[in-house]
Amino acid sequence: MNTAFRFIYLLLVTALLTASCTSQTPATPTLIDIENAVEVLPTEIKDPITVPSETPTEVQKEVLVISTNTPVPTSTDLPAIIGTPLPEKSDVITASNYASLKKVGQWGRGSIEGVAFSPDGKSFIAASGLGWSIYNRDNLEQPPQWVGFNEPILFSGIKFSMDGKIVRLDPIHDEKVWLKRFPSGETPDSVSGTIWREQKGTSDYSALTVQSPDGIKVFKSRVEFGYFEDIFSEEKTIREMFDANNNLLYSFRDDIPYVTYSDRNGPEGCDLSVFSPCGNALMSLATAPVKVLFSDDGKTLSILYSIHGYGWGSREFSYIRIYDSANGDLIGAVGGFTKPVQDFDYAPDGKYLLVGFVDGSLSLWDISNNSSAFGARHMNSPINRIEYSPDSKYLFIQRGDELEVRLTENGSLVSRYNAAQFAISSFRSVLALGDDEGNIQIRDIDSGKGIRSIKAHEDMIYSLAFSEDGLYLASSGRDCNIKLWDMETGKLLHYFEETVVDAYDIEAPSRIFSTYLEFVPKKNMLIGFGSWGTVVNWNVNSGATNYLIQSNALTYYNGMMTLKPHFPEYFSVDETNNKFYINEVGFDLSTGSESGTYQPPSNPPNGCAPVGPQSLDKQLLFTIGYDAHLGQICILNALTMELLSTFDTPWGGWPYLSPDGKQLIVTAGGSTVYVYQIAR
Structure with a gap:
């Protein structure tokens, strides 16, 4: 990912750093400690994905894992085109064929925005901005019927008419009220005299x-x-x-x-x-x-x-x-x-509550028994991160503490893991997963089989990074330790040197959290970013600090003066130009010396961001639109910044290009993936 793309992306997507720690300095591990930390995982995974029939009042710590040699459809694969093969012979997207770019897939139904019972109590719906799922209460074992809207809708509430024929979607502010026929989702001609269930x-x-x-x-x-x-x-x-x-x-x-x-x-x-x-x-x-x-x-x-x-x-x-x-x-x-x-x-009888959760699940809650009578998840939780495998075979989608692994050929779910962080090896088909208890799992991506488990940290994993050759894995955790692991043996090689700063200059020094790690190829360096905008560069072989950059507090935050000091939150590495950026300020990657501020292209077209992924021929730039092009993806000439074309996407999601250059995906509404390829 080039620096400008990552920088603007980070400016648009705020990462919430959730952390807690202990102030004790950890003891140096003994050989016995290191041996006890490594556990070889079983070759077979016995815990399949299941849709719980009961949704608890508080979420349980349940590891959701599925691994099969042949992907099977699950309840989360029901939306639209998921599981349907995409065109097999898609061409690389280039300047000569971009006009044939076509939407070929929609993976996901969106996040739940509203739920409602029909007045007769025989059915209920869970609605997103893209459509609604209709559940037949007499046959809840069957998957719901999905009805997509003809255009995306932002709404704050949902209500049935008393006759059950019309559904009203109320606006968030003072925008248009949307009316839809039930169950078809079509727009009615007239609703005069309609009485609402409210x-x-x-x-x-x-x-x-x-x-x-x-x-x-x-x-x-x-x-x-x-x-x-x-x-x-x-x-x-x-x-x-x-x-x-x-x-x-x-x-x-x-x-x-x-x-x-x-x-x-x-x-x-x-x-x-x-x-x-x-x-x-x-x-x-x-x-x-x-x-x-x-x-x-x-x-x-x-x-x-x-x-x-x-x-x-x-x-x-x-x-x-x-x-x-x-x-x-x-x-x-x-x-x-x-x-x-x-x-x-x-429910109309007053005995049940229909509850839609932020994570895309819903529950039919029995009030008298204070328990769930039915639970399902056919909608999606918001996407935090998306990344392709180096061979473009898989798409990794992080949603909260869950990681989905999907085939790019049809969007079908291969695996789902409980993971707070993940890293993909560029050298081999290996995936590292870090959870909120400090454990690291190493798995084969193709089979999903476990290779080994490492008790790496005493608390949540904050970041994972593979070395370029895939031989080493760096990890950081809420316990304030940063460690280097040998991937052949799973053994701990060494700790990286601690970093202590007095961020507020109040004689209160503190060790920092490192929430982002990245190996610098061919330089024997690991670079990290964390608490109070602090950047540290370490020697990989020894773990010693090469240099430290401590950021100053911002005078303004989000355009306003701030009473509580805030620090830079955005960091990116530009390997091509041997630079990294803290917010817009650039630094030399080798020495840490300041090297000026980021300068975006001077002549981007109005309403199109100046950065985004480039086609493999370096002729095209795919960017997010705004203002006049809000809700669109702009295709620019990467050399002249001329606007070549646009296409519509719901709410203007961010574009990603597969490493082989054949597939462009856009996140729609923060939870759904739209897939674009060259149509033959």
């Missing part, structure tokens, strides 16, 4: 009001602002129930969670968790009701909580609580910070 209420920035279906109760919530020392917050959520005459019936008595600074950001370094000259930056944030529904019979009340003020699109910290509406007693809960909820709806 409850009366109002909402604004900090308050929400909902009336029960029989009109005798009114739920009200608000966020009060002030300084609340006991919870170290400036926010407090008030929830109350009133009668129709506005007389207070009761206040809700259950304590609701607050999202702390560490929940949102994690510690900054190993020995210094966080620092700010202004305590306001570290305040806990209140979770508050963002959606409230009474059951149709009025007996129960369910509330979806999320961080106040984060908007509909943010559900990173969200959960549902179920109450007895007569007295406000808490009778159930679904989801949590480790299993956040996107949306929910009541």
Whole structure:
């Protein structure tokens, strides 16, 4: 990936560094320690992917692995073209044939944005911006019917008409309200006089009001602002129930969670968790009701909580609580910070909740038993990272703590692993996986078989990197150690030298986390980037530090003055020009000396980013569009920056080109992959 592409990509995609650590300096390992850290994995993998029939209130630590010599369809392979062979003889994309570039595949259905029961209770839907999955409640063993929309839709809520014939998709702000026939997804000619299955209420920035279906109760919530020392917050959520005459019936008595600074950001370094000259930056944030529904019979009340003020699109910290509406007693809960909820709806009989989760799964929740009666996952969670295998045979898609391995010839799922980080060897068909407990698995990509398991770190793996020849693997972890491993034996070769900085100049030195590692080919160097924008270059053979660059705090952050110091977050290596960049500032890769700022091309066309992947003939540049070309991919002449062509993509996803130059993919809506090839 060239420097400009990676730099702009990192500017568009913010990486949330989640970390915690212990301040103790680790002891030097003995030979016995090293031997005990290595375990050879079994050659056969016995744990197949399964769609759970029950979705727990909190996510369980379950390793999801499938490995077969012949890929088999799974429930996640149902969308559109997944599993369908793409054109076998696709040409390399060049300046002479780019006009024949055509969308040949759609892998994924998108993330759940809303869920809803039909008024008769016989079916329910989970909808994304690309379409909806329809579940037949009388035959839940069968996969849902997928109906795609004729154009992508951004919406904040979904409702059925009372006759079940029309579905309304409400806008996020003041945009267009979308109406669709059910189940076809077609646009109706007229909906005048339509009565909707919804409850009366109002909402604004900090308050929400909902009336029960029989009109005798009114739920009200608000966020009060002030300084609340006991919870170290400036926010407090008030929830109350009133009668129709506005007389207070009761206040809700259950304590609701607050999202702390560490929940949102994690510690900054190993020995210094966080620092700010202004305590306001570290305040806990209140979770508050963002959606409230009474059951149709009025007996129960369910509330979806999320961080106040984060908007509909943010559900990173969200959960549902179920109450007895007569007295406000808490009778159930679904989801949590480790299993956040996107949306929910009541079944018409009031006995079940339909819950859609951020990770693309859903659950039919039995309220009386406080358990899941049905669970499935046919939608997708957001994509964090995409990478091709060097031979272009596989596509690796990171979604949260899960890694999908798919065949590029048809998108079918070959393997899925529980992994916080991964690295692909460019020398052999080997994959390294790092989990949140410090373990590294080495697997053969083609067969999925385990080669070995290494207990590498005492906490989460932050980064993995193979050397160019595939003989070595570098790893960094939340335990603040950086290690070099021999891939032939799995043995630890040595630690890399620790790095300690006083980032805020307050006489509080701390070891840094290294959240990104990369070997520098043919230079016997490993370079890392981590806490407070710190870059370290080490000698691979000895682990000694070659040079250290400590970044200064930014005066402005996201265009605004900042009370809490922020540091550069973006790093890229330009091997071709022997440079690396911290934000826009360039440095010499060999010496670490500053070498000027990044200079983008001076004449890109309006509405097209100046960087992106290049075709193998170096004649074409594929870039993301904005403004006039929002929702499009621009194809530019890589030499003159002339705009040659554009094509539409939902919400303007980022383009990636396979190493063999034959396949261009675009991430659509953050969770779906669109595939483009030369059509013969």
